[in-house]
Each structure stands twice: as C-alpha cells, then as structure tokens.
Amino acid sequence: MKKKILIAAGNDLHSRMLARAVSKAAGLYNTVTTNTGATVISSAGIVDLFFVQDELVDMTGLEACTRLLAKFSEEQPPVILFSYRSDIADSALKQGVTGFLKLPCRPSTISELADKWMAWSSKRGKSHVILEQETVSPSSPSEAAKLTTAEKNNPSGGVEKSGELLRPNTLPDQLTADLALEPAVEGLREVAQTESSIQPVLNVATKYEDNSGPASFEVAPDQNQPPDEQSNREPVSIQPKKKEESLSQKKSSSPLKTVEEKALATEDEAKLGEKTTVLLIDDSKLIHATIGKVLEENGVETIHAMDGLEGLQQLSERIPDLIICDIDMPNMNGFEFCAKAKESAVTQEVPIIILSARGSGIDIDKGFDVGANDFLTKPVHAEELISRIDQMVVKNAADQDKRETILVVDDSLLIRNMMKQGLSQQGFEIILGEDGKEGLQLAINHHPDLVITDFEMPQMNGRELTRELREREDLADTPVIMLTAADSVVDRAKGEHAGVSAFLSKPFQPEKLVVIVEKLVAERRLIRERQVLKHYVSESALSVAAAAADGKESIEMMRAKNSFVSILFSDIVGFTPLTEAIEPEKLLGLLNEYFDYMTKALKGHNATIDKFIGDAIMALFPENKQRDKTRAAYDAVAGGFSMLSALKSSHLSDDIRIRVGINSGYVIMGDIGSRLYRRDYTVIGDNVNIAARLESSADANSVLISDDTYNLVKDLVAVEDSKEIQVKGKSGSILTHKVVDIIGP
Structure with missing residues (x-):
C-alpha cells in the first residue's frame, strides 16, 4: 500500500509547489493537500508524513502540529514544520515537532527529504538512528535548555539559512541530498559512542552558502563537561564542494541576461518557496x-x-x-x-x-x-x-520527463517563439527552423515525432517540405501540421495530397495548437505501440485485444471456445550442450537468426506464431473461413517441411539440426492467465500435448505427424516409416508417420 503524505499550506501556490517537489518520487506516495489545521489534526493515524506551513487558514501551523502530536501516545509519524521565518524553529522543536524546514530550499531537497523520512519512519529503533538511547526527554526543560545553549554555540548559524533542524534521536541517514554525507554520519556515530561522558543530544543544522549545500554538522557539547575537554574535541564537518560560478553570477556586458544565462541561473539557483x-x-x-x-x-x-x-x-x-x-x-x-x-x-x-x-x-x-x-x-x-x-x-519543464520532439518550421521569429513557448510548457522538446530547406535538414538529422510547418516560406514552402518528408522511408509516417492563412478547400486538398495530417488557420490560439499536437502525437504513439506489440504478441491475441478495445467484447471477459487446429512444435536437437559451448551473446544472435529463418518459412504458409519457448517454436494453423480442416493440416505439414528446406539452404545447417512434430484436432482456445493482471491467448488440451510429444520423438531434421493429421493430408504428402509409438501421458500408443515429400494440392 502506498504511504500517504499530507501537505498543509496557507495558500494554494505553496501547496502545489511542495506537492510537485514531493511528486518527483512519483508512484511511491499518495499526496494530499489542505489549507486547514483541522484537516491536519483529523489525519492522525492515517497519514505517514506531515509537511505543515507555519500559517494555515484556521490556525497557526505550530498549533496544528501540537494538537496533532498530542493524539499519539507511542511512536508518532514525522511532522515537519516549514516557514520563511527561522525565529520560530526553536519554539517548534521544543514543542515536539519532528523537524523544521527553512524556506526557500531546493525542490530536490524536498523530494529526497520525503524519501529519507519515510525510510527512517519504518526503521526506528534500528541502526539507521544515529543515537539509539535517549537519556534526556526531548520535551523536558533540561533538554530544551541544553538544545538552546547548543544552538548559541553553533558556528554554522543554526537555521538562519535554508535547511532543516531536527530533534535529538530523529536524524535519518544521509538526510541532505546535495552531498554524500556518509563519512560525516559515521563520524557522528564514533563521537557519540566513544565519548560516553557527553550527553547524547544532537544539534543538527544545515547551513547554505550561496545555495551550495550543507556546510557543517556538529555534536552539541555537554555543558557540564570541563571547558578544556570541550575545546579539545573537533567538530565533525564536511566542506561543501565549491560550485563553479554560474553565468547569472558573472558580470555581463549587457544589462539583460541572455536566454542561456537565465536558463542556467534557473537550474542552478531555483529554490522551492522562492x-x-x-x-x-x-x-x-x-x-x-x-x-x-x-x-x-x-x-x-x-x-x-x-x-x-x-x-x-x-x-x-x-x-x-x-x-x-x-x-x-x-x-x-x-x-x-x-x-x-x-x-x-x-x-x-x-x-x-x-x-x-x-x-x-x-x-x-x-x-x-x-x-x-x-x-x-x-x-x-x-x-x-x-x-x-x-x-x-x-510547471517546470526541466522537472518533467522529456516528451516527444517537435520540429517547428516558420519564417516568422514571432510565430516560432510563440509555438515554442506554448509547446515547451507541455513538456515537448522543440527544434526550430526558418524555412522549408532548413526544416528538411533538421528533420533528417533529428527524426522528430511531429512537424509543424508554415505554408508560405522562402526556398521551400510547407507543401514541398511535406512531399520531401513523405518520400523518405525514415520520415514517411511523421505527422505534419500545416499553418496557413488561406484555408480554402483547394488548398486543403492539395495539402492532403502532399501528405499533411492536419491544418491550422492563422491566427490561432496556442491552446488549439496544443490540442491538435496532443491528438496527433497520441495517435502516432498508439500506432508505434501496435507495431512493436506485433513482435511480442501472437496475431490471434492481437485480434482479440483489438476487439476488446473497440468495445465489441468486454475487457474483463475470459474467452474460451473449442476450435479445430493443426498444432506444430519444433525445437533444436542438442540445444542444451550448445548453450554450454557458445558464449551467451553469440548464442543469442545465433538463436534469433535461426528464428528469423524459421518464422519466415512458417508465415509463408499462413501460420500463427503462438510462442517461442527457449529454442522451441509453437505455431498454430486453425480452421477458419479462409481454410478448411484439410487445408489447415496441409499448411502445417508444408510449413514444417519448409522449415527443413530453409535451414538446409542457410549457413546455420552446420551448427543446427531440428525436429518437427504436428498433430490435428480440437483444442480449447482462449484466455489463459489472470483476469486482473496478465493473460495469454493460446490453446490447451490433449491434442496440444500430443503435438509436443511427437516433436520430441521425431528424428533430427525430420517432420513427424500424427495419424489424425495424415488422414487429412494423405493425398497431398508422401510418408514412410509409419509406426506406433508410446508417448508420455497417454495410456495407449499413437500411430505416427514421417513425411518425406510434399505432393501439393
């Protein structure tokens, strides 16, 4: 079950910003937002981590946290108070809040902070807690005084800058995202374990210097310890990596930042809550x-x-x-x-x-x-x-997963920039071209998922560009949107003839462009998925899935029917020793090349490739409207014989020998698997098992068929060595025939 995070902020903008930062761990947590303390309090026992702002609609955040914590008699979930004000940190921590987060801070810090608190929350009492015994109650006056004194002695500056301040005994490992802190954490453990005279009270503060990351961590000294002993102990610290000066911090000859400078500055300096x-x-x-x-x-x-x-x-x-x-x-x-x-x-x-x-x-x-x-x-x-x-x-496009690449071709700088701005906000990667000739070269170099082009442009207009794209095999299926000021029926007809996918009349609103783009991109993605799926799913499974998706059949329904099918099994003789003698990569290449030859031979006789099982192939030749039982059986036998011929004529014949078994009869065809998760559309039954047994009984480089199959094709094939064999799982024997030639219909 997903863990739950509640984000309580006084205004919607802060809620959305914090939620987006937490959502970097998408799929791990369920995130809920609110602006009231009442919701915070009522969520006790059902939320795993609380982020609460200092000011809410109906009460202060500290009051909401205090009333929430009062509901817990034993272990409480982490409750983090966040604020622009550092002066309330001391009061919040003394009243039992788990941690204090000073805004502004980096979005990445919020995301990783959530992960660390969740991990710590599930491992309390284990080695992940730096100090495992608490000798002073966190809420007692003595500890509060000690904590206050430790803060005064803290040269890092407490919480005056961005970061978080945590209660004693509640520090998760590697809390900060910007530096690898494990050496410092181990150092803290050593100090805590070796100097037993020191009270186990930690004052952990994070100090940001030019937003570069945490500067130091210190163990608060025991105020009862002699001053000379205190001064002899070095603080455990890590110096932050010095960042290179960003473009935004350098002097520029221009009073304005360039676009590149602004982008780098945003990436380098952006902070949550800023x-x-x-x-x-x-x-x-x-x-x-x-x-x-x-x-x-x-x-x-x-x-x-x-x-x-x-x-x-x-x-x-x-x-x-x-x-x-x-x-x-x-x-x-x-x-x-x-x-x-x-x-x-x-x-x-x-x-x-x-x-x-x-x-x-x-x-x-x-x-x-x-x-x-x-x-x-x-x-x-x-x-x-x-x-x-x-x-x-x-909405920060840099935080989004990169989406499809779109090529925008227009001779107007204004139009190009407008489209780039609108589409970039949706997460698309944009490439810009000034005319059709440049656009064609960009398309060849980058293979965009969609092209948007103006009609009237110098050197090469939009219609000519579209024709050029359609003539290239690698770009022929790329959707094209044509922008035009002349939206006549004739212009549309000419554009459609050239291969334009959609038209948009100028002037247009960016939202309308986005709608058309999303539609075409989704359609192309679906076509690609179906094309890829064909290589992983049998034709029968695809047809059933397509029928269910079209609403002709229920998605939940598990289908089953009796069907007459000729079943072919084949495998490689001595495959196991072959796997031990050949390197894995070479073996995989050899096996895939072999499958290419075999499937081509089978598809030449209208086979349905049901599955590959290691080195084995299972192919089906069902009776249907296009072929009767006899034709289905003949296709199976002819397909098996074609496999032998294809192998013999290939360079693989020196390394590989195969055997083929075929049986015909009624089977159960339908969905096999889980109704809720994954299923396969295949065949099961006794006749399937017999086909598999015939294959294992066949001689190398031969086709062995059952008597049921032979009775259907006896006038179409030549056989020899007809004999009865005993097969596993059958009480009686089975009459079999070895095919030596195909006579044909």
Missing part, C-alpha cells in the same frame, strides 16, 4: 493595488510598471518569471510591448498574459499574433489568475 516574480504593466493604480495584493498573498513578488515603455525599462533591469500586461496604455500599448518583448532574444522566453477589459475575438487574436501566451479579461477572479500563473511558471 517567490515567483511577476512584472505587472497597467496604467491603473487600482489594478496595481488589487492585483498586487492577490499576488502578494500567494507568495508572488510584483514589479510594477505604468505603461509599455516603463515595462521595457523594468525588463532591462530584471527578468521576471512572467508578465501581466494591459492593452490600452499611454506611451506604448500592450500589443506594442508584447511584440517588442517577443522580438528580443533576451525576453522571448518569458510568458506573457494579456489582462484587459477588451475581450473581442479580434483583440484576442491580435494578442496571440504579437506573441502573448494567454489572454484574460477584466475583471478576473483571483483563483483564475493564480491558476494561470501556476500553469506557466510553477
């Missing part, structure tokens, strides 16, 4: 007051500008995470500002939301034309605004 920065451009002081208050209440730092010109000036001094811009303003309106911002390589990556009283289709289209990423009309609800900011800023 305020999102929004540039708000509007000529209304009322808007600045109201929107600014909403942003501030949700942990967003606001930069103010009264018109587009002042907005550009602010951009020259600082690059925000997002821009909110009105349309109608003096000096420079919102459309002009948006176009200027998107034309600059420095600011083209910054998402822009137009917030205006205008809401006509023409204004919205014009906003997207000049590069806006979203459009909201006044008045706007606070929840809606914060949600849009969250979608554009908090």
Whole structure:
C-alpha cells in the first residue's frame, strides 16, 4: 500500500509547489493537500508524513502540529514544520515537532527529504538512528535548555539559512541530498559512542552558502563537561564542494541576461518557496493595488510598471518569471510591448498574459499574433489568475520527463517563439527552423515525432517540405501540421495530397495548437505501440485485444471456445550442450537468426506464431473461413517441411539440426492467465500435448505427424516409416508417420 503524505499550506501556490517537489518520487506516495489545521489534526493515524506551513487558514501551523502530536501516545509519524521565518524553529522543536524546514530550499531537497523520512519512519529503533538511547526527554526543560545553549554555540548559524533542524534521536541517514554525507554520519556515530561522558543530544543544522549545500554538522557539547575537554574535541564537518560560478553570477556586458544565462541561473539557483516574480504593466493604480495584493498573498513578488515603455525599462533591469500586461496604455500599448518583448532574444522566453477589459475575438487574436501566451479579461477572479500563473511558471519543464520532439518550421521569429513557448510548457522538446530547406535538414538529422510547418516560406514552402518528408522511408509516417492563412478547400486538398495530417488557420490560439499536437502525437504513439506489440504478441491475441478495445467484447471477459487446429512444435536437437559451448551473446544472435529463418518459412504458409519457448517454436494453423480442416493440416505439414528446406539452404545447417512434430484436432482456445493482471491467448488440451510429444520423438531434421493429421493430408504428402509409438501421458500408443515429400494440392 502506498504511504500517504499530507501537505498543509496557507495558500494554494505553496501547496502545489511542495506537492510537485514531493511528486518527483512519483508512484511511491499518495499526496494530499489542505489549507486547514483541522484537516491536519483529523489525519492522525492515517497519514505517514506531515509537511505543515507555519500559517494555515484556521490556525497557526505550530498549533496544528501540537494538537496533532498530542493524539499519539507511542511512536508518532514525522511532522515537519516549514516557514520563511527561522525565529520560530526553536519554539517548534521544543514543542515536539519532528523537524523544521527553512524556506526557500531546493525542490530536490524536498523530494529526497520525503524519501529519507519515510525510510527512517519504518526503521526506528534500528541502526539507521544515529543515537539509539535517549537519556534526556526531548520535551523536558533540561533538554530544551541544553538544545538552546547548543544552538548559541553553533558556528554554522543554526537555521538562519535554508535547511532543516531536527530533534535529538530523529536524524535519518544521509538526510541532505546535495552531498554524500556518509563519512560525516559515521563520524557522528564514533563521537557519540566513544565519548560516553557527553550527553547524547544532537544539534543538527544545515547551513547554505550561496545555495551550495550543507556546510557543517556538529555534536552539541555537554555543558557540564570541563571547558578544556570541550575545546579539545573537533567538530565533525564536511566542506561543501565549491560550485563553479554560474553565468547569472558573472558580470555581463549587457544589462539583460541572455536566454542561456537565465536558463542556467534557473537550474542552478531555483529554490522551492522562492517567490515567483511577476512584472505587472497597467496604467491603473487600482489594478496595481488589487492585483498586487492577490499576488502578494500567494507568495508572488510584483514589479510594477505604468505603461509599455516603463515595462521595457523594468525588463532591462530584471527578468521576471512572467508578465501581466494591459492593452490600452499611454506611451506604448500592450500589443506594442508584447511584440517588442517577443522580438528580443533576451525576453522571448518569458510568458506573457494579456489582462484587459477588451475581450473581442479580434483583440484576442491580435494578442496571440504579437506573441502573448494567454489572454484574460477584466475583471478576473483571483483563483483564475493564480491558476494561470501556476500553469506557466510553477510547471517546470526541466522537472518533467522529456516528451516527444517537435520540429517547428516558420519564417516568422514571432510565430516560432510563440509555438515554442506554448509547446515547451507541455513538456515537448522543440527544434526550430526558418524555412522549408532548413526544416528538411533538421528533420533528417533529428527524426522528430511531429512537424509543424508554415505554408508560405522562402526556398521551400510547407507543401514541398511535406512531399520531401513523405518520400523518405525514415520520415514517411511523421505527422505534419500545416499553418496557413488561406484555408480554402483547394488548398486543403492539395495539402492532403502532399501528405499533411492536419491544418491550422492563422491566427490561432496556442491552446488549439496544443490540442491538435496532443491528438496527433497520441495517435502516432498508439500506432508505434501496435507495431512493436506485433513482435511480442501472437496475431490471434492481437485480434482479440483489438476487439476488446473497440468495445465489441468486454475487457474483463475470459474467452474460451473449442476450435479445430493443426498444432506444430519444433525445437533444436542438442540445444542444451550448445548453450554450454557458445558464449551467451553469440548464442543469442545465433538463436534469433535461426528464428528469423524459421518464422519466415512458417508465415509463408499462413501460420500463427503462438510462442517461442527457449529454442522451441509453437505455431498454430486453425480452421477458419479462409481454410478448411484439410487445408489447415496441409499448411502445417508444408510449413514444417519448409522449415527443413530453409535451414538446409542457410549457413546455420552446420551448427543446427531440428525436429518437427504436428498433430490435428480440437483444442480449447482462449484466455489463459489472470483476469486482473496478465493473460495469454493460446490453446490447451490433449491434442496440444500430443503435438509436443511427437516433436520430441521425431528424428533430427525430420517432420513427424500424427495419424489424425495424415488422414487429412494423405493425398497431398508422401510418408514412410509409419509406426506406433508410446508417448508420455497417454495410456495407449499413437500411430505416427514421417513425411518425406510434399505432393501439393
């Protein structure tokens, strides 16, 4: 059962940010968010780890933690209080909170912190706890005083900077993610075990220097120990690795960060809880007051500008995470500002939301034309605004698994950047080309999963580009979206003839493009999955699965029916000694090459390859509308004879000899396996077992068939050495025939 994490924060933005950080361990935990202390308290006994902010909607976070901990008489789950304020750490720890987390801190720290606390929680009392005996009660006044004194003597600075402060006896191994701390932890154990005169009280603090990671760990000295003995003991410490100076910290000849610098700075310095920065451009002081208050209440730092010109000036001094811009303003309106911002390589990556009283289709289209990423009309609800900011800023594409690669080809820098911004937010990897000729070369080099191309472009237009893609075998199935301003029936017909998958008329909203892209990408992924699946699943299983997926049959239903089938088994003579004589990689290559020859011979006679069992092949030749029992039996015998011929004509004949057994009769065909997890669509029954026994009884490089099969094909084949044999599992003997030639129908 998945463990549960409850995240309680006073505003939704913090909840989502913390939840996303924890979700890096996706699939391991169930994460629930709330903004009330009442929910925290009522979750006692059903949640495995609590993250609680210092300020909640209905009470302080510390009050919620205290009331929660009071419900536990024995072992309690880890309860972590987090806050921007370091001055409340001492009080929180004294009142029993398991740990204190100082914001801002790295998302990776949160993710690994959750993992370490979960591991520690399940191993309390084992060697993973640094101090296994507690000689002073954590909540007693003497320990509180000792802890306070230890903090005063701590040269690392306590919790004045990002990190976490933990209670005695509650430190998980390797708590911090940024450095390998095992040597330091072992050092702490040695100090704790060898100096028995020291009270086992730890003051563990994490100090960040330029966000580089933990700087030192110290054991708090016993205040009753003589000063000279205290001074003789060296603190156990690790010096953080010195990071190379990031581009964002270097002096630049330009007052603006380049896109690359901003990306590196974001990756290098981003911290969970660090305020999102929004540039708000509007000529209304009322808007600045109201929107600014909403942003501030949700942990967003606001930069103010009264018109587009002042907005550009602010951009020259600082690059925000997002821009909110009105349309109608003096000096420079919102459309002009948006176009200027998107034309600059420095600011083209910054998402822009137009917030205006205008809401006509023409204004919205014009906003997207000049590069806006979203459009909201006044008045706007606070929840809606914060949600849009969250979608554009908090969603970090670098934290997402890389999705499909999309090639965008357009001669307009503005259009290229707009599409890149919108698609990148969905996690796609974007490659940009300026014209059809460059786009073709990029497609050849990168093999994108989808191509978006403008129609009218220099050197090679979109239709010519599509034709070139369709003529290349490796790119022929790549979906193509055509952007066009001329959306006539004739243009669409010409595009479809060239191989265009979908059309999008200019101007368009980014959301519409994303919808079309997601649809085409999903369809191509499904086609690829089916193509790959064909190599792992038999044709009969695929047809049954397709019928169930189409809704013709229930997915839950376990199918079973009596069917007349001719069953063929084959294997390699002396395969076990062969495995001992050949290296594994060479053996696997030899076996796969052998299967290529054999399956080609069988498929030439309409066989269904049911499965490979080690070196053995099981193939089915069922009776159906296309062939009767006689034809099915003949195909099986002819297929087995073709296997011998294919092997004889190949270079494998010196190393490999095979034997083939065939039987015909009624079998049970259907789903074999678990209804809930995995099943196989195959055949079972006595006639299947007989075919397998015939194969093991056959001579090397021969086909042995049962009398039931022979009676169906006796006019079509030549046999010899007809005899009865005893097979395992049968009380009586079975008449068999060795096939020596195929006469044909």
